[in-house]
Amino acid sequence: MKTMLLCMDDVRSSLSMAAVIEAVEEGYLAFEEGKVQQPDIVSMEMPEHHGETDIKSCYNALNESVSVKIASGFYDNGKTNDLPTMIGTILLFDGRTGASVCIMDGSLITAIRTGAAGAISSKLLARKDSKTVAVFGGGGQARMQVYGLCQVMDIETIKVYSQYPHELAAYKADVEKETGRQVILCDSVEMTMEDADIAISTTPSKEFLVNSSLVKPGMHIVAVGADMAGKNEWDPQIFRGAKVVGDSIAQCVSRGEMRNAIVAKVIAEDDIYGEIGEILAGKKAGRESAEEITIFDTTGMGIQDNVTAMRVYEIAKEKGLGQWFEFL
Amino acid sequence: MKTMLLCMDDVRSSLSMAAVIEAVEEGYLAFEEGKVQQPDIVSMEMPEHHGETDIKSCYNALNESVSVKIASGFYDNGKTNDLPTMIGTILLFDGRTGASVCIMDGSLITAIRTGAAGAISSKLLARKDSKTVAVFGGGGQARMQVYGLCQVMDIETIKVYSQYPHELAAYKADVEKETGRQVILCDSVEMTMEDADIAISTTPSKEFLVNSSLVKPGMHIVAVGADMAGKNEWDPQIFRGAKVVGDSIAQCVSRGEMRNAIVAKVIAEDDIYGEIGEILAGKKAGRESAEEITIFDTTGMGIQDNVTAMRVYEIAKEKGLGQWFEFL
Known part of the structure; x- marks a missing residue:
């Protein structure tokens, strides 16, 4: 053998x-x-x-x-x-x-398959005319998400924010070289979210970074960082009325970003729209209007x-x- | 690295x-x-x-x-x-x-550490004057249990029974060569248990092989084969009044031989004496009399x-x- x-x-x-x-x-x-x-x-x-x-x-x-x-x-x-x-x-x-x-x-x-997951969700759930992406975090996964996304969408501008701004110069250099797209360094969450069509969070944050007032109709959100109970990147209020999709609903409910919204009673488990595989298989529709807010929660699967x-x-x-x- | x-x-x-x-x-x-x-x-x-x-x-x-x-x-x-x-x-x-x-x-x-487990239990729980061991099964684990036991006790005779008797000639040759002790091939469970001081079961049996009437005062039993729900080598009645020890009680109760006795309501979880580590550490006594029946249940631990x-x-x-x- x-x-x-x-x-x-x-x-x-x-x-x-x-x-x-x-x-x-x-x-x-x-x-x-x-x-x-x-x-x-x-x-x-x-x-x-x-x-x-x-x-x-x-x-x-x-x-x-x-x-x-x-x-x-x-x-x-x-x-x-x-x-x-x-x-x-x-x-x-x-x-x-x-x-x-x-x-x-x-x-x-782990890094590349997680980047691929975000890209697949954007292909199915983001607006086709999405041009601007907001990225939270400046580490390896913040890179991979953008590398994946640029394979599947015509992104023009990448806006990035980090709680550790010293890492962003290297981020800009790497991502511009790899993707040929412009990276804009942002010094506030508000500036990052402005005009974003897609927003991706990749931080280990334990208290939410992004207030729900910054999430506009038509946005697609990729929630990557929260992969265990206690992590939280997004105001749970963004889940209200959004089309919420998980990689594995069972796993996301117990350890993903959706857990926070369920614990806060903003949504119930029944409000979750479906799993990404159901949309890929054509069993459920992806994005259905230019206005809806879509959220993909990924905790990573074997x-x-x-x-x-x-x-x-x-x-x-x-x-x-x-x-x-x-x-x- | x-x-x-x-x-x-x-x-x-x-x-x-x-x-x-x-x-x-x-x-x-x-x-x-x-x-x-x-x-x-x-x-x-x-x-x-x-x-x-x-x-x-x-x-x-x-x-x-x-x-x-x-x-x-x-x-x-x-x-x-x-x-x-x-x-x-x-x-x-x-x-x-x-x-x-x-x-x-x-x-x-896996084979050798399981043999070692049985030997440790015999050192702590079998009578010091134990000479004869009954072995059920004729495969690799039936060998390892005896190799372990002969390291820690003055065993003279090994009596072996298998539901697949064709494997016993090789068993006898291997074990006699390795241990220098005499191996007696038995053609019934009764013959195997006669005069045994220690009895070790290593089969994948799903219905019990050994009737409780064959278990005599002073015996030590090592139950190895049953390591998941549905496996059963011993009449659950042997647990009544015996000193029952597990490697991990939690694991034995959910998948070991003791599970069968609990499901059959012969004993309750509270009747289990303790874990082998407690006896090793001196927190609980091992064998306390020449008459007590002791049972060691091992499902194997990480x-x-x-x-x-x-x-x-x-x-x-x-x-x-x-x-x-x-x-x-």
Whole structure:
């Protein structure tokens, strides 16, 4: 039994945003068709080391593979050592035999498949004439969301705001180089939201940043940052009357941005419009008017890792990348 | 970040039953001291391929490591391919940084750490003058239990019974060679239990094999086979009045042999005496008389994998075994 090993550079060489968007769409459809087993997220916490480790697992009956992603966040890394804050490992197993197929660095995959998720939602829910995007946060995910979005929409202007403004010069340089679009650095939330057609939040905020008065008819909102109870980027009032879509409603209700709106009793679970896979499958309509406010809440699903890692594995195999190890 | 890779042969060269018994004792103590986070077992099922994949994870604050074991059972393996039925992979991460420390074949570790668990229970709960052991099942775990037991007790005779008697000739040859003790093949459950001081069950049985009338005062029972709801090796009546000990009571009550006795209302959860770690730590007594019947129920814990895999990793590093791969 030979297992392929892929380091971060191998994974980088085997990933393109366009391919990942396609893969994540397949994943959302598989989930909607009931072809996916996605056990609850496993979490272990090491408060004494400012760290946590999560496990997202998934069996996808369509590609007959099991994926297991072990992702850690240790927030003192980089200070006392030269490790990145986020370290991820993804394992792929053959769902017909249990054989270990591939073990790869998982750090890039989480970032890119989350960017792809936002892009897919904008394709289905944003106004087709959207030109201006407001971005909250200036880190890796704030980049990935824009890289994904620019693959699927004719964006002209990116307005960005961060609670850590020192990171924005590098953000502007990177994003302008990667996308060819203009990045405008904003010094207030209000300035960022002005004229935005799409607004994307990628911060670890625990108290909401964006007041509901700043959300105008016709906007599409992508809520990425809130992925566990206690995180909050948006005024819960924005959910009132909006078309609310989740990646997995069950997961978003328990740990996403919609949780805050439900806890605040702004909406009930019954008010949620549907899952992104239902819209992709054509079972439910996407945006239906130029005025409606649409919200996509994503907490990240094992199926996204599964389909993205399988795509990486296939491309790496074609390209002859990586090394092989016989565990058995 | 360099990760050690260990194949099955490397793991085999780095394991001794004596070292694993020591490691598992440390693990049980750590669990009892509240130093272990052990999330619920994750299970995915592939009935279309007669397979299942489970994940047992654990953070041990004493050795500051996270372990994740992904273990599959695919019951058509070996028929249409040359893969073993059970395939396991264990990953170790540094619990201070999230760094990936070691990835090893996990097939042997489950077997040996389970054998060690039975041995530890016999040391604490069997009569010191125990000479004869009854074994149910003739597979790998039926071997490991005896290998463990012979490390800690002066066993003279091993009596074995299997529902698949064809496997017993090989069992006798292997066990006599490994332990130097006599193995007697039995053709009935009654014959097997006669004169037994310790009885160990390792079958996947779904209906009980051993009637309570065969369990005599002074016996110690090690119930290994039942590790999920629906499995049953012992007449639930044996639990009445016995000293019942579990590895993790919470886990045994939901998926071990004790579950059957509770469901049958032979005992209530309050009748369970304690956890093996409490006895190891001296908080509760082990065996207190030559007449009492003691039962150890083990469903297998992530902490056993954690401490065993860490021991393997340390020994492999000393011996210069394995290969290294840089994921990051």
